[in-house]
Amino acid sequence: MKSEPAEPARIVVLISGSGSNMQAIAESCIKKEMDGEIVAVISNRPAVAGLDRAEKLGIATDIVDHTEFASREEFDVNLIRAIDEHSPDIIILAGFMRILTPDFVRRYKGKLVNIHPSLLPKYKGLNTHKRALEAGDKKHGVTVHFVSEDLDGGPNIIQAVVPVLDDDNAQTLQVRVQAQEHIIFPIAVKWFIEGRLSMIKGDAYFDNQALPETGLQLSPESIS
Ligand code: GRF
Numbered sequence: 001m002k003s004e005p006a007e008p009a010r011i012v013v014l015i016s017g018s019g020s021n022m023q024a025i026a027e028s029c030i031k032k033e034m035d036g037e038i039v040a041v042i043s044n045r046p047a048v049a050g051l052d053r054a055e056k057l058g059i060a061t062d063i064v065d066h067t068e069f070a071s072r073e074e075f076d077v078n079l080i081r082a083i084d085e086h087s088p089d090i091i092i093l094a095g096f097m098r099i100l101t102p103d104f105v106r107r108y109k110g111k112l113v114n115i116h117p118s119l120l121p122k123y124k125g126l127n128t129h130k131r132a133l134e135a136g137d138k139k140h141g142v143t144v145h146f147v148s149e150d151l152d153g154g155p156n157i158i159q160a161v162v163p164v165l166d167d168d169n170a171q172t173l174q175v176r177v178q179a180q181e182h183i184i185f186p187i188a189v190k191w192f193i194e195g196r197l198s199m200i201k202g203d204a205y206f207d208n209q210a211l212p213e214t215g216l217q218l219s220p221e222s223i224s
Contacts (some may be wrong), residue, residue, distance in 0.1 A: 009193040011037060011038045011189065012038070012039060012091050013041045013091075014042050014091065014092065014094065015095055016095055018048070018049045018095065019049060019053045019054065022050055026059065034186065034194075035194075036190075036193045038054075038057075039088065040061070040088075041062075042064060044097075045065065050095070062082050064078050073101055090193070093113065093114040094185070096114075105147055105148065112146065113144060113189070114145055116152050117178075118131075119140065119214070120159075121213070124151060129174045139161050139163060141180065142160050142180050143156050143159045144159075145204070146204055148202060154199070156204060157211065157215045159215050159218065160177075160180035160183065162176050191206065
């Protein structure tokens with residue numbers, strides 16, 4: 001008897017804004033670079049560009065507007081409900097600008113992946129490009145990491161390093177960092193779907209090897 005081909009991995013993407021990382025992952029799925037499908041894009045803000053992008057790609061969208069809930073807990077309960085409707089294998093935070101409750105993070109432990117525009121553990125939180133410039137850093141970049149209860153503190157999966165140029169400002173730096181985001185995020189999602197990534201006792205593993213604190217670190221030359 002022939003076995004049925006496995007269904008593509010079910011990906012839910014949470015966004016708050018432009019959705020360019022979501023689009024990079026969607027395009028990688030469409031090109032069959034990975035065996036996955038974005039089954040829903042959920043935004044905590046109505047009328048953001050990322051929702052339009054998703055609709056153009058034919059992806060189901062949903063809005064769970066955080067301003068409609070009295071507490072963080074209540075918002076997260078409703079977000080969980082919206083996510084679970086789609087039975088995801090992986091939940092991706094792609095520019096999702098909300099602090100999640102410990103209950104939320106525990107529920108999806110090992111299946112929740114975020115992108116953060118700095119070489120974590122440097123510059124957790126906001127305004128990362130400005131902070132890297134003000135510190136006179138010669139290297140900046142972006143990290144994809146598993147989410148833990150510690151904000152921007154879960155174990156790193158992959159980083160892209162971006163050189164800081166003498167005439168950079170926060171915007172020029174951000175543009176070059178984003179170009180790398182669109183490369184490394186689909187790579188990390190593909191690895192996850194292939195079962196090559198896991199989080200065990202707070203550490204990230206790739207092909208059963210514990211990753212270094214940086215995660216796999218790629219320079220632009222090695223991933224272009
Ligand atoms: C990205 O720069 C990401 O690193 C940060 O938020 C931004 C989201 O961009 N967390 P987009 O919505 O994917 O275009």
